[in-house]
Amino acid sequence: MKKNFILCGLIGWCLEILFTAFDSFRRRELTLVGKTSLWMFPIYGLAVIIKPLYQKLKNVPTLIRAFAYSMLIFTAEYIFGSILKKYRVCPWDYSKARTNIKGVIRLDYAPYWMLTGLLYEKILCRKKYEKHTL
Template structure:
């Protein structure tokens, strides 16, 4: 479990840095500098729960599994963001985005979280006999 937490935290960090680096192109920055926060590592690390949850969802279609993972990711994002915001430590604020809820989640990121959840499922099930997708 500890190794999976560290794996998920590291993957999440790398994905976030890649995502923010690509978004720097929109600002005209060709340096592709990506950013993240120390707070994000344990938040992404919580994705390790997808491993045991996926064991119970193997017979469900991938679309339903991805939707459930998306809902879980939104729950963690909203809950952790609310807690961090209480301590003035939330590293993200989506208030200027069109499809946000209380500045803590972006509904237009649903396809991204859908794919990310299924990606974590695949990574966490490598080396097992469980099939995914």
């Protein structure tokens, strides 16, 4: 579980850096600077919960699982964003987005969170194949 926590934290960091770099490209900032925060590592690490959740939902259609993952991610984002915001250390502020909730969630990010959840599922729940020798 520790290894998967670290793996999830690293994947989350990488995804956030890529996402913010693409956003800078969209704003025509060709430096393509992507950024994240140390606070995000343990938050992304909590995606480790997707593996046991998948075990309960594996027979459920992919779209329903993706929706469940996005709701889980929104919940974590809301809780941790609210706590970090209280101490004025929240690394994100969505208050200018039309679909924000208290500046810590953007509902229009649901498709991204659905895909992210499915990516974590794919990585955390992959089958490990043994090499067979002839």
